[in-house]
Amino acid sequence: MPPYWHVLFLRRVLAEFPLLPWRVARTRLGLWLALLFVGLARLAGGETDPAAVAVLAGTMGAVVCVSGVAGSAADRAALTHRLLQPTTPIALAAGRWLAAAGGAAALVAGVAGYAACTTRDGPGAVGAAAAGLTAAAAVSAVVLPLVWTGGNALAVLTFAWLVLVSAMPPEAVIGLGRGGALAVFGASVLEVGPAMWRYRGVAAGDLGAAAHAAAWVGLGLGIAAWRAARLGARRL
Amino acid sequence: MTIPLQARGVRRTFRRPWRRIPVVAIAEATFELEESEIACLIGPDGAGKSTLLSLAAGRLRPDAGSMRIDGQPAHTAGARRAVGLAPRDPAFPPGLRVRDVLSYGARCHAGGRQRRAAVDEALDMAGLPSLAGRMATALSLPDARRLLLALASLGAPRVVLLDEPFAGLDAVTRRDLGARLQRLAASGVTVLLSSSDPIGLECLVDTVLVLRAGRLTQVAPAAALLGGRVLEVVLDAPPREPPPGFRVTAAGLETDLGPLSAEAALATCRAHRLAVRGSRVRFKTMEEAAFDAADVLAR
Secondary structure (H helix, E strand, O other), X not given: XXXXXXXXXXXXXXXXXXXHHHHHHHOHHHHHHHHHHHHHHHHHHOOOOHHHHHHHHHHHHHHHHHHHHHOOHHHHHHHHHHOOOOOOHHHHHHHHHHHHHHXXXXXXXXXXXXXXXXXXXXXXXXXXXXXXXXXXXXXXXXXXXXXXXXXXXXXXXXXXXXXXXXXXXXXXXXXXXXXXXXXXXXHHHHHHOOOHHHHHHHHHOOHHHHHHHHHHHHHHHHHHHHHHHHHHOOOO | OOXXXXXXXXXXXXXXXXXXXXXXXXXXXXXXXXXXXXXXXXXXXXXXXXXXXXXXHOOOOOOEEEEEEOOEEOOOHHHHHOEEEEOOOOOOOOOOEHHHHHHHHHOOOOOHXXXXXXXXXXXXXXXXXXXXXXXXXXOOHHHHHHHHHHHHOOOOOOEEEEEOOOOOOOHHHXXXXXXXXXXXXXXXXXXXXXXXXXXXXXXXXXXXXEEXXXXXXXXXXXXXXXXXXXXXXXXXXXXXXXXXXXXXXXXXXXXXXXXXXXXHXXXXXXXXXXXXXEEXXXXXXXXXXXXXXXXXXXX
């Protein structure tokens, strides 16, 4: 008797997860994550706000992991072949998101754990880890359809935006750009899209930020599934 | 027992946004394949072979007619579990070894011990155990094709579809892959492969489906299609003009015998004062059968 549909769906989602350990062990993804951990751990050991470091870890880790498990041209070409197996675009997208968010979550856990051990702020580290995981989940879901559309070039641009700009709240960007159209546009993107300034609030119990991340996870996975279906429907 | 693969009046068109008239990829296709049958879809490039395989694999839905796998419409989840498709061009995820690629594919079918058993079985079937630890993206074309076959055979499918599995392979590898397909079919799997270059498939396939310009022009047992006899005549020098019904070849002449005897055809050569050095009668090749089918349609 075949398993129930939700068991089949879960199996197909989890089928994507081994890509993460394989890529960490055999590609530069492992090296990048190790370098990020070293840099962020040094930052966490200093005077920096642990929540800010954890969110930075979640954001950077998410972009790097999505790029590592889904962003290369060969990966996108292999999507067509992957969908020849009995899986579905939504299961494929959810599985890749899980793998990427899992890698970023490991980085967040490592950095938050290091911060807890070195700064003696255990309860603070738990909140910081929650903020980092929220950022990792949202950013992975947003970057996944981007790399399936524009490859790793878009991942680099998103990385630059998220790491260099998104730590600032929208008001600061408007003030910096003296209310110009570009500043208003940037502030709008920061307000609506995933941004580090927002997810830092999760450490202080901001449920709105968590709901914002959940909405982006749902939207991102939907678009990623649509992109996977489009890539999978290409001529063999 | 249900029919593994059944197509009834299948039609499929593609509509391009900048063209009003839709492109007809498959105009009409009706055929049935039995268990353990090996069928070959032959026709020139652009005839619609890959589209027909995609329809059978459930990647595309027919505009009209029905395509059924194991009694179920081909696009349903149950049918898709019962079919494996090996595309023409290999593309494997980077950073994965051969065993990992199979394990990655098998995770959609089974878990735990069953998955490991399925991977080992697929490796054995495709003759890849010695390459299990090699990076999949570094495989040569013949090995990559065997890995595609192994992937298509995961999950014990009832039907395996192969798009141009012999393209670009040397004679030895073609024969090896053919033998593996025969073993797969002997285990109860129905095999449908496509080929635009059907040289050497005579001894492999049971049924031939001739596709031209989206229309299935002939579905016949290979023995019937290839049953025609050809007389090859070796001459001292090629004639200026061949006798009626004969074609000039590098060695001399050849003709389709049809109901004629070889002696009668040789008598025609002698009547045209041609010095016959030798002759032999052989059966038609798959390539000639494909050309014949194309000529019939062109006329």
